[in-house]
Amino acid sequence: RVPPGVQSGTILTVRGKGLPSLAHGGRGNLHVRIQVWTPQRLNPEQKELFDRMAEIESKPQGDSVGRRFWNRIRDALGA
Numbered sequence: 001r002v003p004p005g006v007q008s009g010t011i012l013t014v015r016g017k018g019l020p021s022l023a024h025g026g027r028g029n030l031h032v033r034i035q036v037w038t039p040q041r042l043n044p045e046q047k048e049l050f051d052r053m054a055e056i057e058s059k060p061q062g063d064s065v066g067r068r069f070w071n072r073i074r075d076a077l078g079a
Contacts, residue, residue: 002034006034007034007036008034008035008036009033009034009035010033010034011031011032011033011034012031012032012034013029013030013031013032014029014030014031014032015029016028016029017029017030018030018031038073038076038077039077040077041077042077050073050074050077051074054070054073054074057070058070
């Protein structure tokens with residue numbers, strides 16, 4: 001599972017899910033590099049859904065960190 005808030009470039013380790021070991025038996029660890037793609041343009045429906053998601057995400061605790069995150073995303077997309 002990918003933890004919430006994981007950033008692009010983060011490397012996660014999945015124990016026991018890598019390549020088989022010929023010398024020791026069993027399997028090694030799988031290392032996964034997270035790459036997050038951010039769209040440069042949104043169509044009207046995508047923009048509406050994005051705004052709705054930002055609204056839902058910022059409501060529960062009035063989390064200013066979450067709100068700043070969504071504002072940065074909106075600014076980056078020019079939304």
